[in-house]
Amino acid sequence: MSLIGTEVKPFKTQAYHNGNFIEVTEEDFKGKWSILCFYPADFTFVCPTELEDLQNHYEDLKKLGVEVYSVSTDTHFTHKAWHDSSKAIGKITYIMIGDPSHTLSRNFDVLIESSGLADRGTFIIDPDGVVQGVEINAGGIGRDASTLVNKIKAAQYVRSNPGEVCPAKWQEGAATLKPSLDLVGKI
Template sequence: MSVINTVIKPFQASAFKDGKFIEVSEKDVLGKWAVFFFYPADFTFVCPTELGDVADHYDQFQKLGVEIYSVSTDTHFVHKAWHDSSETIGKIKYTMIGDPSGVITNNFEVMRPGVGLADRGTFIVDPDGVIQAVEITAEGIGRNAEDLLRKVKAAQYVRNHPGEVCPAKWNEGDATLAPSLDLVGKI
Protein backbone atom coordinates (compact mmCIF):
# COMPACT_ATOMS: atom_id res chain seq x y z
CA MET A 1 0.00 0.00 0.00
CA SER A 2 1.31 3.44 -0.88
CA VAL A 3 1.48 6.17 1.72
CA ILE A 4 1.53 8.92 -0.95
CA ASN A 5 -1.25 11.46 -0.34
CA THR A 6 -2.01 10.09 3.12
CA VAL A 7 -1.86 12.09 6.33
CA ILE A 8 0.90 11.14 8.75
CA LYS A 9 -0.32 9.06 11.68
CA PRO A 10 -0.16 10.22 15.30
CA PHE A 11 3.07 9.58 17.20
CA GLN A 12 4.89 10.71 20.34
CA ALA A 13 8.67 10.25 20.62
CA SER A 14 11.77 11.39 22.45
CA ALA A 15 14.43 13.08 20.34
CA PHE A 16 17.82 14.75 20.54
CA LYS A 17 18.23 18.30 19.20
CA ASP A 18 20.61 21.15 20.00
CA GLY A 19 22.18 19.33 22.94
CA LYS A 20 18.81 18.63 24.58
CA PHE A 21 16.28 15.86 24.81
CA ILE A 22 12.88 16.94 23.53
CA GLU A 23 9.49 15.37 22.88
CA VAL A 24 8.13 15.39 19.33
CA SER A 25 4.70 14.49 17.96
CA GLU A 26 2.83 14.78 14.69
CA LYS A 27 1.42 18.08 16.02
CA ASP A 28 4.92 19.59 15.80
CA VAL A 29 5.00 18.77 12.08
CA LEU A 30 1.69 20.31 11.06
CA GLY A 31 1.75 23.82 9.63
CA LYS A 32 5.16 23.57 7.95
CA TRP A 33 7.03 21.46 5.46
CA ALA A 34 8.91 18.47 6.86
CA VAL A 35 11.23 15.72 5.74
CA PHE A 36 11.30 12.41 7.60
CA PHE A 37 14.64 10.74 6.92
CA PHE A 38 14.64 7.11 8.12
CA TYR A 39 17.88 5.15 8.36
CA PRO A 40 18.78 1.71 9.77
CA ALA A 41 20.99 2.50 12.78
CA ASP A 42 23.45 4.80 14.50
CA PHE A 43 27.17 3.96 14.49
CA THR A 44 26.99 2.36 11.04
CA PHE A 45 28.54 3.06 7.64
CA VAL A 46 26.31 4.60 4.96
CA CYS A 47 24.02 6.28 7.52
CA PRO A 48 26.54 8.89 8.76
CA THR A 49 27.38 9.90 5.19
CA GLU A 50 23.70 10.55 4.49
CA LEU A 51 22.97 12.34 7.78
CA GLY A 52 26.11 14.46 7.33
CA ASP A 53 25.05 15.37 3.79
CA VAL A 54 21.64 16.52 5.07
CA ALA A 55 23.39 18.46 7.87
CA ASP A 56 25.55 20.23 5.26
CA HIS A 57 22.36 21.37 3.49
CA TYR A 58 20.22 22.02 6.59
CA ASP A 59 20.39 25.82 6.23
CA GLN A 60 19.02 25.52 2.69
CA PHE A 61 16.13 23.38 3.92
CA GLN A 62 15.45 25.93 6.67
CA LYS A 63 15.32 28.76 4.11
CA LEU A 64 12.56 26.80 2.37
CA GLY A 65 10.66 26.48 5.65
CA VAL A 66 11.43 22.76 5.93
CA GLU A 67 12.21 20.94 9.17
CA ILE A 68 14.23 17.72 9.05
CA TYR A 69 13.45 14.75 11.30
CA SER A 70 15.92 11.88 11.11
CA VAL A 71 14.49 8.66 12.53
CA SER A 72 15.98 5.32 13.50
CA THR A 73 14.91 2.63 15.95
CA ASP A 74 17.79 3.63 18.25
CA THR A 75 16.95 5.62 21.39
CA HIS A 76 17.45 9.34 21.81
CA PHE A 77 20.27 8.45 24.24
CA VAL A 78 22.13 6.62 21.47
CA HIS A 79 21.59 9.60 19.15
CA LYS A 80 23.26 11.85 21.74
CA ALA A 81 26.19 9.45 22.19
CA TRP A 82 26.69 9.27 18.41
CA HIS A 83 26.39 13.07 18.13
CA ASP A 84 29.03 13.51 20.85
CA SER A 85 31.47 10.96 19.41
CA SER A 86 31.35 11.57 15.64
CA GLU A 87 32.61 14.68 13.88
CA THR A 88 30.17 14.06 11.01
CA ILE A 89 27.13 13.54 13.25
CA GLY A 90 28.28 16.32 15.60
CA LYS A 91 27.40 18.94 12.97
CA ILE A 92 23.71 17.91 12.92
CA LYS A 93 21.35 20.68 14.05
CA TYR A 94 18.08 19.02 13.06
CA THR A 95 15.91 16.75 15.21
CA MET A 96 17.08 13.15 15.65
CA ILE A 97 14.05 11.07 16.70
CA GLY A 98 14.45 7.84 18.64
CA ASP A 99 11.89 5.21 17.69
CA PRO A 100 12.77 2.10 19.75
CA SER A 101 9.11 1.01 19.79
CA GLY A 102 8.97 1.19 15.99
CA VAL A 103 5.68 3.11 16.00
CA ILE A 104 6.85 5.87 13.63
CA THR A 105 8.83 3.48 11.44
CA ASN A 106 5.76 1.25 11.09
CA ASN A 107 3.49 4.29 10.52
CA PHE A 108 5.61 5.19 7.48
CA GLU A 109 5.76 1.52 6.42
CA VAL A 110 9.57 1.27 6.35
CA MET A 111 10.15 -1.27 9.14
CA ARG A 112 12.09 -4.34 8.03
CA PRO A 113 9.96 -7.30 9.14
CA GLY A 114 11.64 -9.37 11.82
CA VAL A 115 14.72 -7.12 11.94
CA GLY A 116 13.66 -4.09 13.99
CA LEU A 117 15.47 -1.63 11.71
CA ALA A 118 14.17 0.96 9.27
CA ASP A 119 14.80 0.88 5.55
CA ARG A 120 16.36 4.00 4.03
CA GLY A 121 13.13 5.93 3.54
CA THR A 122 12.68 9.62 2.78
CA PHE A 123 9.28 11.31 3.03
CA ILE A 124 8.38 14.89 2.09
CA VAL A 125 5.38 16.04 4.15
CA ASP A 126 3.41 19.19 3.35
CA PRO A 127 2.04 21.65 5.95
CA ASP A 128 -1.24 19.71 6.10
CA GLY A 129 0.66 16.59 7.17
CA VAL A 130 0.14 14.91 3.79
CA ILE A 131 2.97 12.80 2.37
CA GLN A 132 3.87 14.25 -1.04
CA ALA A 133 6.97 12.22 -1.98
CA VAL A 134 8.60 8.95 -0.96
CA GLU A 135 12.00 7.47 -1.75
CA ILE A 136 13.08 4.09 -0.40
CA THR A 137 16.49 2.61 -1.18
CA ALA A 138 18.21 -0.66 -0.37
CA GLU A 139 20.74 -0.97 2.47
CA GLY A 140 23.85 -0.08 0.48
CA ILE A 141 22.44 2.83 -1.56
CA GLY A 142 22.95 6.26 0.01
CA ARG A 143 20.73 9.24 -0.71
CA ASN A 144 21.61 12.71 -1.97
CA ALA A 145 20.55 15.87 -0.08
CA GLU A 146 20.80 18.05 -3.21
CA ASP A 147 18.27 15.86 -5.00
CA LEU A 148 16.07 15.92 -1.89
CA LEU A 149 16.20 19.74 -1.96
CA ARG A 150 15.18 19.66 -5.64
CA LYS A 151 12.20 17.42 -4.82
CA VAL A 152 11.12 19.66 -1.93
CA LYS A 153 11.24 22.70 -4.23
CA ALA A 154 9.16 20.83 -6.82
CA ALA A 155 6.59 19.80 -4.19
CA GLN A 156 6.37 23.38 -2.93
CA TYR A 157 6.07 24.74 -6.48
CA VAL A 158 3.23 22.35 -7.36
CA ARG A 159 1.41 23.22 -4.12
CA ASN A 160 1.75 26.96 -4.79
CA HIS A 161 0.86 26.74 -8.50
CA PRO A 162 -2.30 24.66 -8.96
CA GLY A 163 -2.64 23.40 -12.51
CA GLU A 164 1.11 23.18 -13.11
CA VAL A 165 3.41 20.17 -12.79
CA CYS A 166 7.18 19.76 -12.76
CA PRO A 167 8.64 17.53 -15.50
CA ALA A 168 11.64 15.22 -15.18
CA LYS A 169 14.88 16.88 -14.07
CA TRP A 170 12.98 20.06 -13.14
CA ASN A 171 15.00 22.59 -11.16
CA GLU A 172 13.86 25.86 -9.65
CA GLY A 173 13.36 28.39 -12.45
CA ASP A 174 12.86 25.77 -15.18
CA ALA A 175 9.72 25.58 -17.29
CA THR A 176 6.76 23.64 -15.93
CA LEU A 177 3.82 22.03 -17.68
CA ALA A 178 0.13 22.82 -17.50
CA PRO A 179 -1.57 19.49 -18.25
CA SER A 180 -4.29 19.83 -20.85
CA LEU A 181 -5.93 17.98 -23.73
CA ASP A 182 -3.68 19.95 -26.11
CA LEU A 183 -0.54 18.41 -24.60
CA VAL A 184 -1.66 14.77 -24.97
CA GLY A 185 0.78 13.00 -27.28
CA LYS A 186 2.88 16.15 -27.87
CA ILE A 187 5.49 15.81 -25.17
Protein backbone atom coordinates (compact mmCIF):
# COMPACT_ATOMS: atom_id res chain seq x y z
CA MET A 1 0.00 0.00 0.00
CA SER A 2 1.36 3.44 -0.89
CA LEU A 3 1.99 5.93 1.87
CA ILE A 4 1.60 8.87 -0.53
CA GLY A 5 -1.17 11.16 0.71
CA THR A 6 -1.32 9.58 4.17
CA GLU A 7 -0.78 11.41 7.43
CA VAL A 8 2.17 10.45 9.60
CA LYS A 9 0.97 8.07 12.33
CA PRO A 10 1.47 8.99 15.99
CA PHE A 11 4.83 8.11 17.56
CA LYS A 12 7.15 9.27 20.32
CA THR A 13 10.86 8.51 20.41
CA GLN A 14 14.26 9.84 21.42
CA ALA A 15 16.82 11.46 19.15
CA TYR A 16 20.33 12.85 19.23
CA HIS A 17 20.72 16.45 18.09
CA ASN A 18 23.74 18.74 18.46
CA GLY A 19 25.02 17.23 21.69
CA ASN A 20 21.61 16.72 23.30
CA PHE A 21 18.97 14.03 23.60
CA ILE A 22 15.53 15.26 22.55
CA GLU A 23 12.06 13.79 22.16
CA VAL A 24 10.50 13.70 18.68
CA THR A 25 6.84 13.07 17.85
CA GLU A 26 4.66 13.32 14.73
CA GLU A 27 3.76 16.86 15.86
CA ASP A 28 7.33 17.95 15.07
CA PHE A 29 6.58 17.40 11.37
CA LYS A 30 3.68 19.86 11.30
CA GLY A 31 4.05 23.45 10.18
CA LYS A 32 7.14 22.83 8.04
CA TRP A 33 8.43 20.50 5.37
CA SER A 34 10.30 17.47 6.65
CA ILE A 35 12.51 14.75 5.21
CA LEU A 36 12.86 11.40 6.96
CA CYS A 37 15.87 9.42 5.83
CA PHE A 38 15.76 5.81 7.09
CA TYR A 39 18.96 3.77 6.93
CA PRO A 40 19.90 0.26 8.14
CA ALA A 41 22.38 0.83 10.97
CA ASP A 42 25.01 3.00 12.62
CA PHE A 43 28.68 1.99 12.31
CA THR A 44 28.21 0.51 8.83
CA PHE A 45 29.47 1.30 5.34
CA VAL A 46 27.06 2.93 2.87
CA CYS A 47 25.09 4.67 5.65
CA PRO A 48 27.76 7.21 6.67
CA THR A 49 28.30 8.22 3.03
CA GLU A 50 24.58 8.91 2.64
CA LEU A 51 24.21 10.78 5.91
CA GLU A 52 27.29 12.91 5.21
CA ASP A 53 25.91 13.71 1.74
CA LEU A 54 22.61 14.70 3.35
CA GLN A 55 24.51 17.01 5.73
CA ASN A 56 26.27 18.55 2.71
CA HIS A 57 22.82 19.58 1.38
CA TYR A 58 21.28 20.43 4.74
CA GLU A 59 21.79 24.21 4.47
CA ASP A 60 20.08 24.28 1.06
CA LEU A 61 17.17 22.29 2.48
CA LYS A 62 16.92 24.54 5.55
CA LYS A 63 16.73 27.58 3.25
CA LEU A 64 13.64 25.92 1.74
CA GLY A 65 12.08 25.56 5.21
CA VAL A 66 12.85 21.84 5.48
CA GLU A 67 13.91 19.95 8.60
CA VAL A 68 15.87 16.73 8.10
CA TYR A 69 15.65 13.65 10.30
CA SER A 70 17.75 10.52 9.87
CA VAL A 71 16.26 7.34 11.36
CA SER A 72 17.62 3.91 12.17
CA THR A 73 16.59 1.19 14.58
CA ASP A 74 19.62 2.02 16.74
CA THR A 75 19.16 3.98 19.97
CA HIS A 76 19.83 7.68 20.42
CA PHE A 77 22.78 6.63 22.61
CA THR A 78 24.30 4.73 19.67
CA HIS A 79 23.75 7.78 17.44
CA LYS A 80 25.76 9.89 19.91
CA ALA A 81 28.58 7.33 20.05
CA TRP A 82 28.71 7.20 16.24
CA HIS A 83 28.60 11.00 16.02
CA ASP A 84 31.51 11.20 18.48
CA SER A 85 33.66 8.59 16.71
CA SER A 86 33.08 9.04 12.97
CA LYS A 87 34.57 11.91 10.97
CA ALA A 88 31.67 11.80 8.47
CA ILE A 89 28.89 11.49 11.07
CA GLY A 90 30.55 14.06 13.34
CA LYS A 91 29.59 16.72 10.75
CA ILE A 92 25.85 16.07 11.16
CA THR A 93 23.77 18.91 12.60
CA TYR A 94 20.31 17.56 11.73
CA ILE A 95 18.25 15.35 14.05
CA MET A 96 19.19 11.66 14.36
CA ILE A 97 16.15 9.65 15.50
CA GLY A 98 16.50 6.34 17.33
CA ASP A 99 13.82 3.75 16.59
CA PRO A 100 14.69 0.73 18.76
CA SER A 101 10.97 -0.07 19.20
CA HIS A 102 10.62 -0.23 15.37
CA THR A 103 7.49 1.94 15.59
CA LEU A 104 8.60 4.46 12.96
CA SER A 105 10.11 1.80 10.70
CA ARG A 106 6.83 -0.10 10.76
CA ASN A 107 4.73 3.05 10.33
CA PHE A 108 6.70 3.89 7.18
CA ASP A 109 6.79 0.26 6.01
CA VAL A 110 10.58 0.05 5.80
CA LEU A 111 11.27 -2.45 8.60
CA ILE A 112 13.04 -5.64 7.54
CA GLU A 113 11.44 -7.93 10.12
CA SER A 114 14.03 -10.70 9.79
CA SER A 115 16.94 -8.42 10.73
CA GLY A 116 15.26 -5.68 12.74
CA LEU A 117 16.87 -3.09 10.46
CA ALA A 118 15.30 -0.48 8.17
CA ASP A 119 15.48 -0.30 4.39
CA ARG A 120 16.93 2.84 2.83
CA GLY A 121 13.76 4.91 2.69
CA THR A 122 13.38 8.63 2.06
CA PHE A 123 10.08 10.37 2.79
CA ILE A 124 9.05 13.94 2.02
CA ILE A 125 6.40 15.21 4.41
CA ASP A 126 4.43 18.43 3.88
CA PRO A 127 3.56 20.98 6.60
CA ASP A 128 0.26 19.19 7.26
CA GLY A 129 2.16 16.02 8.20
CA VAL A 130 1.17 14.25 4.96
CA VAL A 131 3.60 12.11 2.93
CA GLN A 132 4.23 13.65 -0.51
CA GLY A 133 7.23 11.64 -1.70
CA VAL A 134 8.71 8.18 -1.14
CA GLU A 135 11.93 6.56 -2.35
CA ILE A 136 13.06 3.15 -1.12
CA ASN A 137 16.35 1.53 -2.16
CA ALA A 138 17.90 -1.87 -1.53
CA GLY A 139 20.58 -1.97 1.14
CA GLY A 140 23.54 -1.81 -1.22
CA ILE A 141 22.30 1.23 -3.17
CA GLY A 142 23.20 4.59 -1.66
CA ARG A 143 21.07 7.68 -2.26
CA ASP A 144 22.04 11.06 -3.69
CA ALA A 145 20.80 13.90 -1.46
CA SER A 146 21.13 16.49 -4.25
CA THR A 147 17.96 15.11 -5.81
CA LEU A 148 16.01 16.02 -2.66
CA VAL A 149 16.50 19.74 -3.18
CA ASN A 150 14.71 19.66 -6.56
CA LYS A 151 12.02 17.28 -5.28
CA ILE A 152 11.27 19.63 -2.38
CA LYS A 153 11.14 22.63 -4.73
CA ALA A 154 8.71 20.76 -7.00
CA ALA A 155 6.54 19.63 -4.08
CA GLN A 156 6.42 23.16 -2.70
CA TYR A 157 5.57 24.58 -6.13
CA VAL A 158 2.72 22.12 -6.68
CA ARG A 159 1.35 22.82 -3.20
CA SER A 160 1.39 26.58 -3.85
CA ASN A 161 0.02 26.32 -7.41
CA PRO A 162 -3.04 24.05 -7.49
CA GLY A 163 -3.80 22.75 -10.96
CA GLU A 164 -0.17 22.79 -12.07
CA VAL A 165 2.30 19.90 -12.14
CA CYS A 166 6.06 19.69 -12.59
CA PRO A 167 7.37 17.58 -15.49
CA ALA A 168 10.44 15.32 -15.36
CA LYS A 169 13.72 17.12 -14.60
CA TRP A 170 11.81 20.25 -13.64
CA GLN A 171 13.98 23.05 -12.25
CA GLU A 172 12.78 26.06 -10.30
CA GLY A 173 11.60 28.76 -12.71
CA ALA A 174 11.05 26.33 -15.59
CA ALA A 175 7.71 25.76 -17.30
CA THR A 176 5.11 23.61 -15.60
CA LEU A 177 2.10 21.83 -17.02
CA LYS A 178 -1.61 22.43 -16.49
CA PRO A 179 -3.27 19.05 -17.05
CA SER A 180 -6.31 19.36 -19.29
CA LEU A 181 -8.10 17.62 -22.11
CA ASP A 182 -6.16 19.85 -24.54
CA LEU A 183 -2.85 18.28 -23.44
CA VAL A 184 -3.90 14.65 -23.87
CA GLY A 185 -1.67 13.04 -26.50
CA LYS A 186 0.19 16.27 -27.22
CA ILE A 187 3.19 15.84 -24.96
